[in-house]
Amino acid sequence: MKVVIAPDSFKESLSAERVARALADGWRSVMPEAELVELPLADGGEGTTQALVAATGGEMVRCRATGPLGAPVEAVWGRIDATRAVIECAAASGLDLVPRDARDPWRATTRGTGELILAALDSGARHIIVGLGGSATNDGGAGMLQALGVSLLDARGAAIGPGAAGLAQLAHIDISTMDPRLAEARFEVACDVDNPLTGAEGASAIFGPQKGADEVLVARMDAALSNYAELIQRCLGLSVASIPGAGAAGGLGAAFLAFLDAELKPGIEIILDAVEFDWHLQGADLLITGEGRIDGQTARGKTPVGVARRAMRCRVPCVALGGSVPTELAVLDRLAQEGIRAVFPILPGVSTLEEALADAERNLELSGRNLAAYWCCSQP
Template sequence: MNILIAPDSFKESLAAIDVCRAIQSGFSQVFPDADYTLLPMADGGEGTSEVLSYALGGDWQSVVVNDPLMRPITARYLLLDNGTAVIEIAEACGLHLLTIEERNPLVTSSFGVGELINDALNKGAKRIIIGLGGSATNDAGAGMLAALGLHLYDVKDNVLAQGGGQLDNLQRIDDSMFNPNIATTTFEVACDVTNPLCGALGASAIFAPQKGANPVQATQLDKSLNHFATVCQQHGYADNKNIAGAGAAGGLGFALMTFCNATLQSGFDTVAQAVNLSEHIANADLVITGEGKLDAQTSMGKVAGGVSELARAHHKPVIAICGSVDGLRPAQTTQFDVVMPSIQKIDTSDNVLKGAYDNIETTAVNIAAAIKLGQTMRTAF
């Protein structure tokens, strides 16, 4: 029996590869002779680089860049042998890099993301996969663009200071020093956010409050980003502010589409294509996936839903092991043959998170035992 194990990480408890190992450990106690393929998955957010490193190899590149408040930090990205770089923007401008008191999207900058891109280009990358998610910024990617050589000036011809709050002062754009390698590089953005750049569903209105903005500041940021998009259009750049995903990561989606000709696609699809998930599923007899919480968002671009959809297309049985199931009616779980929560007993959140590996392993043992019992009974009757 060929068993493919392809789960997402269980947030705050286990990386995707550790989930794989827990499931394999449990199943192996019942089916020790089965052939197991471990394929940790991600949806373009945190952990995507780790997943691709496991599946595809490559070398980690460490770079000193500026954090969201323009302080030096060491960030890393993955460089594959085929000239592909995998960059998670949170490495350079992530919300986790700031204390709660430091969070202020009026001044935070995506400059460090541009520094990571420059390093990858200087090392010969011809394809760059960028995972958007977890940013502390709301600057429409202006900081990133500045690091790449784009000069933004105000009405007095002074270079704009960093931060989304400054974009309302933009008067002129000079791209004469913009990194020329960008024009010959393919940019693919892994993004599950469909928000436009501006408006009621835009980056500022929806996400800036999570990054420290009060309502007045969120309104100011929306105005600033709208002005930035208008000036870009006046300088001959495409009008991308209403394109789905333009508002991702505080408008980094807009900047990457407008200045790097990036294509935005589902984060899960990006990872699935990179690791040849469909081929692995075609060769499996059983597919096991999972995530920390199975809920209404599972079928909306998340790993478990995506794995299930591909398994169904190949007519393969698929099992989902999750931490918990939240708010789903029975009809909404029919995309899986089996859905099994792994929490074994009522306990504190801390203990549940600490016990995730053992809980998943125990759940896998029980599922495997049930499968073996079914095989035995089928033979008996």
């Protein structure tokens, strides 16, 4: 009996690694002889670095980097192997690094993300996976580019300042000073939004308010990103303003597209390829996945559906577990069409949210035990 356990994290409660371990412990209590493959996963957002490092036997690397508002922060990136690395932009440029009353997307910078890329390059990495999402910034990746050596200059020939405020002054782009190692590097960017760089559906309008921007500031930031897009067109001959995903992470997607020749792909697909998920599925009798909340959004490509689609192609049955699960038959039917044959809640009874979060590990272990027991009952 081979079971692949491939969950996402249960946010605010357990990492994907701890979720997988708890389910495996529960299953082994009934079927100690089973072959259990623990593959903690993420879909490109929070937890991507930890999940990839855990699944590949890599290591977390700590370093100092420039935070969103310029002060140094302690950040981490992941070394998968000698030539591969994984970085989350939120590690150095994330909204969680800025107190709510100090959020300022007009000034916030992605310089720290560029510094993490430099650290990965220094280590020998030439294939870098980047998770977009959770940024505090709206600078179009300008700070990252400056850290990587790109010259972003104002009309006087001086380097522009940080944030969208700097982009508003941008008059010339010079890539001749960019770190030459970047020409040898391949960037895969996990991007699960399709917003363009500018306009009503762009980075400023859609994501600016959650980063602290009012209507007036949203308009100023959109104008700054429009100026940026025009300069990219004029200096590099590339049109990025309307490309789906260019507006991800405050326009960081546009920088990866225009300057680093990156591939913007669904996050879960990048992660599954990186951990050789299809190889692990070979010979499996069952796939168990899950996340903290399973709902209609899950079917739009989040981790449980991403793994279920792969399992369906390999004819491996898949079940999902969640702290919160849908009760609408239409949602359950849609998940079934994507390969999730059954969805189970892990809560054994009525509880408060605080109790559910605190007891998640024990509840997952019990759920793993019950799944194994049910499997045994279903076999002839």
